[in-house]
Amino acid sequence: MIAASIVGVVCIASLVLGLQRRLVGRRHALLAFAWLCAAIAATLVIFSYFPQSSANGSVLGISVGGAAAFVVVIFLLGMRVQRQMLVLDQPELLLAEKDNEIAQLTEELETLRQHHAPRPLQGQLVHHYSLGKQLKDRIAIVTGDLRNIDFADVWVNSENVDMQMSRFHEKSVSGLIRYGGAERDGSGRVTDDLVADELAREVGNRTPVTAGTVVVTGAGKLCATNHVRHIMHAAAVQGEPAIGYRQVRSVGRCVREALRQAEHLGGDEHRIVFPLLGTGEGAADPAATARDLISAAVDYLVGNPASKVRTVFFLAYTDRELSACQSAVRAAGLSGS
Numbered sequence: 001m002i003a004a005s006i007v008g009v010v011c012i013a014s015l016v017l018g019l020q021r022r023l024v025g026r027r028h029a030l031l032a033f034a035w036l037c038a039a040i041a042a043t044l045v046i047f048s049y050f051p052q053s054s055a056n057g058s059v060l061g062i063s064v065g066g067a068a069a070f071v072v073v074i075f076l077l078g079m080r081v082q083r084q085m086l087v088l089d090q091p092e093l094l095l096a097e098k099d100n101e102i103a104q105l106t107e108e109l110e111t112l113r114q115h116h117a118p119r120p121l122q123g124q125l126v127h128h129y130s131l132g133k134q135l136k137d138r139i140a141i142v143t144g145d146l147r148n149i150d151f152a153d154v155w156v157n158s159e160n161v162d163m164q165m166s167r168f169h170e171k172s173v174s175g176l177i178r179y180g181g182a183e184r185d186g187s188g189r190v191t192d193d194l195v196a197d198e199l200a201r202e203v204g205n206r207t208p209v210t211a212g213t214v215v216v217t218g219a220g221k222l223c224a225t226n227h228v229r230h231i232m233h234a235a236a237v238q239g240e241p242a243i244g245y246r247q248v249r250s251v252g253r254c255v256r257e258a259l260r261q262a263e264h265l266g267g268d269e270h271r272i273v274f275p276l277l278g279t280g281e282g283a284a285d286p287a288a289t290a291r292d293l294i295s296a297a298v299d300y301l302v303g304n305p306a307s308k309v310r311t312v313f314f315l316a317y318t319d320r321e322l323s324a325c326q327s328a329v330r331a332a333g334l335s336g337s
Helices: 002-018 028-049 067-115 173-181 194-203 222-226 252-262 286-303 319-331
Strands: 056-059 062-065 126-130 139-143 154-160 190-192 214-218 230-240 244-247 270-274 309-316
Touching: 139 286, 139 319, 154 173, 154 252, 173 194, 173 222, 194 214, 214 252, 230 252, 252 270, 252 286, 252 309, 286 309, 286 319, 309 319
Parallel strands: 139 309, 154 230, 154 270, 270 309
Antiparallel strands: 056 062, 126 139, 214 230, 230 244
């Protein structure tokens, strides 16, 4: 009985392990071993209680008798059940194969996503493009961080139609401008929210504004740190509860309105820098956005050759944005200078 108990425990353990879904397609050898153990255990129990028992038969032309016959009979019954299980396992096996394929594809897609994720551009390079002899160097692409730009007196801020600036430490142009333009104490704590407060006074309770609207404010402390005199807040995104922000339609309207308003600013000429409006929180496609923005700027400057806007810069913070801007200037037929 001790031997039967041991073999029975091995049989049960093999059955439990063999029924695991993770072993589908590979568990039949383990189940065959389990059936053999079951046959041996059953035979040991029978002959323990009935030592005079006997059985005789022929399997594949071989005569067997006694305990061996019991083992063979029980084993063959178990294998017949297993063959039926194999038929039932086929859909599960196909499903497991599909699951493995999906997991592999997911892993490959994640690898590709990481490999092709936008890479911030560290250095600052300026690429100038000509609209013709009379409008030379009126369009440019500048790479890198907006905080490093100190040659444009007008910065355009990608804002929502409610004209509510981002919080100070959010990863957005709006948050960067708000924090950079604010008065701060020695520890970096904001003591006077200059740009956001002025924007709130300018719009009052007249929100939300129409998509494409541009509101002009001062630049706060950015005037001293980056030589910026004006911030143009362009309504480039609009929010929806539980959905988030999305880029407004015809975002090129923001460019046309900003350039039109630049004509009324003080000074003889202006250099204005645009980020790719709506590609941050608005999650818009950089390539399509660059085409809309650059096309709108080209149309405005060609139609207004005496414009006070000296150069329109488009900011490419990442390698993907740079590629989008370069494709857009080629599509517009501009030549480098």
